[in-house]
Amino acid sequence: MSTPAIVEINDAQFCQAHMKEVCDACPIDLREENDSFFGFDFIDREGIEPPTSTTNKDGVWQCKKHGSAECNQCYGWKKQITRLRAAAKKAGKK
Ligand SMILES: [Zn+2]
């Protein structure tokens, strides 16, 4: 089996085919890579997903909505991961 293609969007990694951090179809799970990149310890959390994105002429991914490769709203991964980690921890307490 070949390794699924990976794209990097504002320093976070996703499968290229489906634009998912955790993808059952590929299958691939990039949470650990992304967590360690952003300085988190890995925990079982929901995966992040980028909004609709396109590549610019240099092949860099940018959000369709704002046309930015470093969009804080669309690509604010650290904030999103922090929120999902909090949700996962909360769910784990039940
Ligand atoms: Zn995929």
Ligand SMILES: [Zn+2]
């Ligand atoms: Zn944006």
